Amino acid sequence: MTATGPGGVFTRIDQGVLGLPGGAWPSLTVHVGSCAVLLSPEESRRALYGPRRDAVLGAAVWRQAVTQARREPPNGDGTGRLLVVWLALPGLYRNLHRILRLWRIDRADLEAEAVLAVLAALDVADPDGPDTGGRMIKEAVNQMWAYAKSVTREVPVVDVGAFAESRNATASLEERALPPEGWELHITPPPRREGLYATLRFAEPCPRQGGRRTGTRLPDLVFRARRHEEADLIGTLVLRPAGARR
Incomplete structure (x- = not known):
């Protein structure tokens, strides 16, 4: 048996x-x-x-x-x-x-x-x-x-509404961890038919030499965020000093 x-x-x-x-x-x-x-x-x-x-x-x-x-x-x-x-x-x-x-x-x-x-x-x-x-x-x-x-x-799925709300939530400057005197890179995807999109934010410290900003990391930051000429558009890119008003 x-x-x-x-x-x-x-x-x-x-x-x-x-x-x-x-x-x-x-x-x-x-x-x-x-x-x-x-x-x-x-x-x-x-x-x-x-x-x-x-x-x-x-x-x-x-x-x-x-x-x-x-x-x-x-x-x-x-x-x-x-x-x-x-x-x-x-x-x-x-x-x-x-x-x-x-x-x-x-x-x-x-x-x-x-x-x-x-x-x-x-x-x-x-x-x-x-x-x-x-x-x-x-x-x-x-x-x-x-x-x-x-x-x-049955395929487990994420709560899309809650996920989008969390991603789209705007944190105050006090709540956001900002590198001192660094750069913020914001990528805003184009609107989608589903109505769900969120801004991606990257923060990068700005190297200093002799008390001045060198900016040597800025080209590298932009290069890593660039779009290949044959790839689809994923959004618009905005670069501003960390903590600057939007």
Whole structure:
């Protein structure tokens, strides 16, 4: 039987069904023809998925398990519903691992989606219908794939409005860190159809020699901000002494 991840939903269900002291989980009384067979949870699983599985016995297992689960009172302990989910788990592993190989999805979330789908299918399942267990497993498999595809389509994006507001906010001279007697370079992009643009500001200290400004860094600052003749226009350039009024 395929092992599940440590601490995952499937593992907890396995522990809930098989971890009771003394194997106290109730067995299924399965009727096949005129015979009544008492099966433990492990024997019920082997009847469904084992190498010597019998289609007739497997249908009887699903019929009895679903019937008992549907008869549980709303305020019951839920053992019958949990047993149905546990019996469905082996039918989910193959697609679970296929999805996890294709996409980086949280396994616990994927397992939870599958369990919820089995329980939802159980609420409308017909115990005497054809392939009752297969229908519930198919619903869970479809839900896993649907969840995986929806998650992979979700692309995290920045809050554009808040980002633009922050970029366009004008800080006071006291709030701005200005190099003493340096230069400020402002590049204002042209308006865009989306209405979002922000002024880029670079500050550069002005070297001094003998108490006078040399200006040797100014050509380098402008050169680094220049536009290649074949490139698109990114905005207008304004150069002013640091702290000068705009």
